[in-house]
Amino acid sequence: MYQRLARAWAFCVLVLACCAVAQARDLPQIVIVATGGTIAGAGASAVNSASYQAAKVPVDKLLASVPEISTIARVRGEQAFQIASESFTNEHLLTLARKVAELAARGDVDGIVVTHGTDTLEETAFFLNLTVHTAKPIVVVGSMRPGTALSADGALNLYDAVAVAGEPTARAKGVLVVMDDCIWSGRDVAKTINIRTDAFQSPWGPLGMIVEGKSYWFRAPVKRHTTESEFDIARIVTLPRVDIGYGSGNANGDAFKAFAAAGAKAVVNAGTGNGSVSADVVPVLQQLTSQGVTVVRSSRVVGGGFVIRNAEQPDDKYGWVAAHDLNPQKARILTMLGLTVTSDPVQLQRMFWEY
């Protein structure tokens, strides 16, 4: 009698174990590429939500801190860097994009999550959006508070990012950013607030939301990205120097002259209003254009609208490029990539309309 019961019990355990293995085998395979930032940060106490040290917690510890992730995906971590993102360089961008592209090409990878500091997260997301040729979900995620803080946002952001990266409906939507329950396009999301957890916004709104691990989509990108991009990280060896100058009252062109003297191949003007350029700066930028330096007009005004051509400055006459809705830091990313293909301002302008 007892032997039969024991055998029945053992059989049930075996069946449950097989179901668990089969279920786990059905979970998406996600790789988390860690670069540092606040999501890997640590503060001296739980009330240090804004003063802390970024880039301290290694990726395996980050994963271990959110055990619920193992119920939605088979994940493994890779530590690409351990830095605060304000220190990202072009070399970091190239290295990261090559790593992401290499992972995306693997048959045992269904999606990729990049953990990143929030300060330059928007630049990295846009760079990956333009250079990694894959339809697999690539999700960039960060946090505004370290994991040691009260009401830390990193754990849920990371869980949500893995959920989206493993979601088939997230395919072919370009590089995504998941922050604060929202799914953003890596193309046009930006950090617009420097302390709150709802820091990331786009003038065109989120693509969707992620709630309790389920993605809800409301729109899809219409600009070129990933597999439709003419830029391919596999063919990019180095990036040209492109610098940003800030427009304000009493502006002068000294910074732009210094950028060009230091080897900048293009300068981005973070202009006032519609990317307007001070009368004292126009001749400096015209001189740079005549020296072969590309001039791109962006705007310091964020949160909506876009720079149009031939507004207060005759771009057609000057041979300048209008940055459309891209903020200065994103305009720098596209200009760098554009210059790996051409220095023709007409072709560069096409790129700003298309990407």
Ligand code: DGL
């Ligand atoms: N040092 C900033 C960075 O790594 C911290 C901000 C954050 O990650 O939220 O971008």
